[in-house]
Structures are given as structure tokens and as C-alpha cells.
Amino acid sequence: MSSDDATQNATTRFLPTEEGRIAYDMTGAGPLVVLVPGMGDLRSSYRFLAPELVAAGYTVVTTDLRGHGESDATFGSYGDVETARDITALVESFHRPAFIIGNSMAAGSAVLVAAARPDLVAGLVLIGPFVRQPASSSALSRGFLRVLMATPWAATMWRTYLPKLYAGAKPVDFDSYRNLVVAGLRRPGYAKSFSLTTRTSHSDAEARLTLVTAPTLVVMGAQDPDFKNPRAEADWIGAALHAPVVMIDDAGHYPQSQQPRPTARAIIQFLSKVKNNG
Numbered sequence: 001m002s003s004d005d006a007t008q009n010a011t012t013r014f015l016p017t018e019e020g021r022i023a024y025d026m027t028g029a030g031p032l033v034v035l036v037p038g039m040g041d042l043r044s045s046y047r048f049l050a051p052e053l054v055a056a057g058y059t060v061v062t063t064d065l066r067g068h069g070e071s072d073a074t075f076g077s078y079g080d081v082e083t084a085r086d087i088t089a090l091v092e093s094f095h096r097p098a099f100i101i102g103n104s105m106a107a108g109s110a111v112l113v114a115a116a117r118p119d120l121v122a123g124l125v126l127i128g129p130f131v132r133q134p135a136s137s138s139a140l141s142r143g144f145l146r147v148l149m150a151t152p153w154a155a156t157m158w159r160t161y162l163p164k165l166y167a168g169a170k171p172v173d174f175d176s177y178r179n180l181v182v183a184g185l186r187r188p189g190y191a192k193s194f195s196l197t198t199r200t201s202h203s204d205a206e207a208r209l210t211l212v213t214a215p216t217l218v219v220m221g222a223q224d225p226d227f228k229n230p231r232a233e234a235d236w237i238g239a240a241l242h243a244p245v246v247m248i249d250d251a252g253h254y255p256q257s258q259q260p261r262p263t264a265r266a267i268i269q270f271l272s273k274v275k276n277n278g
Helices: 003-008 049-055 080-092 105-116 139-148 151-165 174-185 190-197 203-207 230-241 260-277
Strands: 012-016 021-028 032-036 059-063 098-103 121-127 216-221 245-248
Touching: 012 080, 021 049, 021 080, 032 049, 032 080, 032 105, 049 059, 049 260, 059 080, 080 098, 080 105, 080 203, 098 105, 098 260, 105 121, 105 203, 121 260, 151 174, 151 190, 174 190, 216 230, 216 260, 230 245, 245 260
Parallel strands: 032 059, 032 098, 098 121, 121 216, 216 245
Antiparallel strands: 012 021, 021 059
16 A cells, blocks of 8 residues: 555544544654644645655654544634644654644644643644734734634635635645535534634744744745745744744645645655754
């Protein structure tokens, strides 16, 4: 069986918590890599990257956020801090450190895990990372986002907004993937969970950046529309974490699926370097 087949045929597992279950897949063999998607996304956002990591010799775990995908929507709160707790519990369940790869909001959560539990983190890869509040994040703009992504029309608005986040090249299966994301939001309780997740703050991650000691790689799409100047934001994060920065051309907020080959190449080179230096 090829690594691609192994990834596609991975069995969904569930991590129980007091408030609900967190869904994840695991496949491959070798050092542990945990892939965490961003707000409004699914673990299959890593559908192109995961097989590359398996082929490179890693145990790959892909997980859904609480209230997203196959995870339960029974949780009382959502956001960076809550996601960090879920990542911590998931890594603890494997009884060994992990490389944590977080996209968007999950990058901030990965920072929180690395700051609080360095024993659990072999390294970080932050993709399109939100590790501080955007400069444009005024009370007015946050209020507008809450209205825009309110429960009654969250699925419709997210369907409309997603193409903007995929500035640059889109995955070959973009339409079907977007349909899958939107269908998930239309299940009972999931639009509300997503809407609550949009209210998260990244200030906790910013306050703890100086506590991160794990080797880190910053990956940013050169056309990421979530940042006024993607290169400048990536460089700021890189300087704060003493981390190399890789800019991915012709990609927006999701380089792992928009430009999977150069993204996978950069990540595997980084993981290999950290592993060999460990």
C-alpha cells in the first residue's frame, strides 16, 4: 500500500474530553507530527501534505478542531486557548513529544502549547500564522466579523468568503472541498461552534512568544489576504521566534493545499534538520 493510500484509509479515532470528543486520524511510522487546521477548516486541509510526511518517515496525526469536522460540537467555549488544551491532551495521549504543525488560528494555539509544555513539543511549523492580533483588528472590525459569521448565515457567508482566502492557485479539488466544509457547517450545532470560534483572540499567543524554545519554521503564502503585508508579518514572527521563514509563491492562506509540493519540501527539510540535530 502506498503512503497516499495509507493516509486516505486512516481510521478516524476520537480523543474523549469532559465536554466532547476530538476527532483525529493517525498513519505512518516514525517521529510524531500533529497537523492542526485553522478556524472553519477540516483536518483534510492537509490531504496533500500528510502523504508526503508519511513517505518521509513520520507518524502523522491529523485532527479536527472542536466543533469542526468530525469532532463534537458540544463544547462550551472555542478559541486559541481551548484548542491549545485539546492539542496538549492529544499529544499527551501518545506519550511522546510531537512536531506540531498549525495553520492560521491553530498556529497561535501551537505557540501556547510550546510555551506551556516544552516537553511535549519537538518543533513547530506555523503556516499562515495568527500569533498576535492583526493591526486592523479594531472593535468595529471584530464586531462586523461577528455579525458576518453569525449562526443563521455562517455557512453561506463562509462559502462565499473562502475563495478570497485561496488567493493564488487553488487546489484542483477546491470546489468539492469547499462543498465538504460548508456541508459540515450546516449540521446541527456546528455553525454555532464556528461562529463562536471566530471570536477568539490571539493576544495570549503574542504574550507568550518569548517563552517558546522549540525550533520553529514559519511558512507564509506570498498572497495571504489575511495580512496586509504577508512578508512583513512572517518576518516579524520569524524574528520573535528566531525562526526561518519560507514564503510560498502563488498561495494565499492555505499553502499546504494550494502549493503542496514546495510547502511539503520546506517542512520536511526543516523536520529532518531538527531531527538530525536532536
